[in-house]
Structures are given as structure tokens and as C-alpha cells.
Amino acid sequence: MGYLGHPEKVSRFGREVEGPSSPVNEPCAITRGMEPMPKHLDGPTVFFTVSLARPGTRLLIDEIALLREAVRRVRTRRFFHIDAWTVLPDHMHTIWTLPAADPNYSERWGAIKACFSQHLGLAGRAPEPPPGRLSPKARQRGEVGIWQKRFSETVLKDRASYDRHLAFCWIDPIRHGLVERAEAWPHSSLHRDLRLDAGRVASTLKAHICSSRNPGQMALPLLSEVAA
Numbered sequence: 185m186g187y188l189g190h191p192e193k194v195s196r197f198g199r200e201v202e203g204p205s206s207p208v209n210e211p212c213a214i215t216r217g218m219e220p221m222p223k224h225l226d227g228p229t230v231f232f233t234v235s236l237a238r239p240g241t242r243l244l245i246d247e248i249a250l251l252r253e254a255v256r257r258v259r260t261r262r263f264f265h266i267d268a269w270t271v272l273p274d275h276m277h278t279i280w281t282l283p284a285a286d287p288n289y290s291e292r293w294g295a296i297k298a299c300f301s302q303h304l305g306l307a308g309r310a311p312e313p314p315p316g317r318l319s320p321k322a323r324q325r326g327e328v329g330i331w332q333k334r335f336s337e338t339v340l341k342d343r344a345s346y347d348r349h350l351a352f353c354w355i356d357p358i359r360h361g362l363v364e365r366a367e368a369w370p371h372s373s374l375h376r377d378l379r380l381d382a383g384r385v386a387s388t389l390k391a392h393i394c395s396s397r398n399p400g401q402m403a404l405p406l407l408s409e410v411a412a
Contacts, residue, residue, distance in 0.1 A: 227284035229267065231349040234293065234335040235275035242273040243330065245371055247304065254299035258292055267346075268353040271371040272360060277353045279340070289337070297331045304330070351392035354385070 236243060244251060248271060267279035282289060340346045354377075357369035366374055366389075377385050 227282040227287040229279065229281045229340045229346065230289060231277070231279050231338045231340055231352075232289070232293070232335055233275060233277050234297075235332045236330055237332050238330070239274050244271050244276060245273050247300075247309065248371060250303045250307075251300055254296050254303065257299055258295045262286060262292055262295075264289070264292060266373065268350050268377075269373045270353045270356055270369070272357060272362065277356055279346075279349060279353065293335060301330055347388050348392055348395075351389050354389065355392075 251271065263283065265281040267281055269278040270276060280289060338345075338349065340349060354366050354372065354374045357363050357372065358366060363369045366372070367378065374385070
């Protein structure tokens with residue numbers, strides 16, 4: 185599997201309703217994804233973009249196994265749900281849903297970055313950081329300086345925003361000219377979502393393209409089978 189998660193439950197945007205009523209039919213429930221959100225995950229849902237310090241490299245996909253292991257270790261200690269994740273050569277986009285009792289995503293990202301960097305360093309495969317990126321003291325601490333220090337985050341507060349960012353994760357490899365079809369990019373949770381509900385994927389993508397302010401987006405190729 186190319187992306188970083190596991191074939192687990194995909195969340196709904198909103199909260200699963202207690203009691204016998206189905207959350208799909210309950211008026212106050214806003215559905216999202218393909219299956220119910222685990223009830224203990226009632227914290228924020230956040231879209232992230234995380235990038236390497238040196239653009240134009242292939243480090244994230246060349247070392248996808250190490251990146252996946254770093255994410256697995258952090259999720260084991262401090263769980264978060266992976267709604268979507270797409271890894272590109274020098275950056276990645278992901279949507280997480282966090283538990284309300286422990287919503288600190290900055291610490292989780294710090295742990296993921298540190299774990300990945302440390303394993304690269306131990307394997308002797310850490311690239312040279314950009315000039316001036318690391319001080320001598322930072323090098324002594326074992327830092328390798330491969331990540332941008334900051335990342336961007338957007339809290340997703342409604343279904344429209346969620347679907348828009350979900351579609352963005354799926355089609356970003358096309359935007360970068362890496363593939364012509366979204367499903368051709370291996371490092372994406374799109375493949376999990378297609379297995380769970382291909383029709384929902386197609387409708388989400390079509391809605392995203394049709395609502396785009398850029399008419400050129402209408403020409404973006406999507407899925408060879410389900411988006412026709």
C-alpha cells in the first residue's frame with residue numbers, strides 16, 4: 185500500500201449519534217467519508233501541508249517506508265485518524281481527525297519529523313540540508329535539517345470545506361504533473377477510498393471540479409473508470 189495509513193474506518197464529518205438511530209438518517213448528523221467516525225474521536229479535523237526544506241527532491245517517496253514507520257510509531261503512542269494522506273516527492277497533504285482529549289497536532293508532527301529524520305541519519309541516507317540551515321549545536325544534537333520548520337494547517341469546520349480539501353489531496357499529483365490519472369499515483373489514500381466507496385469518490389471529485397473558480401480545472405483528468 186502506497187499511502188501511510190491502514191485500511192481502517194473512514195470518518196464522517198460531524199459526530200456519530202448515540203442511540204438506535206442511524207447517523208446517516210439522523211437530521212443533526214452531517215455525513216462524511218464512507219463509514220462512521222469512532223465515537224472517541226470527537227476533536228478537530230485538520231488539513232495539513234508539510235514540506236521538505238529543500239524543494240525538488242524525491243526524498244519522501246524514495247524513503248516512503250521510513251516515513252510510514254514514523255507515522256505508525258507516533259499513531260501507536262498518540263492516536264489520530266487519517267481521513268486522507270497523499271505523499272508527493274517533496275511535500276505531503278493530509279487530513280487528520282484528533283481526539284478531543286488530546287488534540288495537539290504540533291507535537292505529533294514534531295515526533296513524526298524527528299523519527300523520520302533520525303532513522304535517515306542512522307541509515308546514512310540523510311541529504312545535506314540547505315546552506316545555513318543547521319547550526320553546529322543542532323548538528324551535535326543529531327538534527328539533519330530536512331524539514332521546513334513550519335507547516336500549514338486549516339481546521340475543517342463543515343462538509344463543503346472537508347470535501348474540497350479531500351479532493352485536493354486526491355488530485356494534487358495531477359496538478360504537479362506526476363500522473364495523468366489520480367488513481368495512477370501510488371502514495372495516496374485515494375486507493376483505500378475507492379475500495380470503500382468509489383461512487384462517493386467520483387461525486388466528490390466532480391463537485392470539486394465543477395465548483396472550481398478556475399475554469400481550467402474542468403479539464404483535469406480524474407479517474408479512468410468511476411469519474412466518467
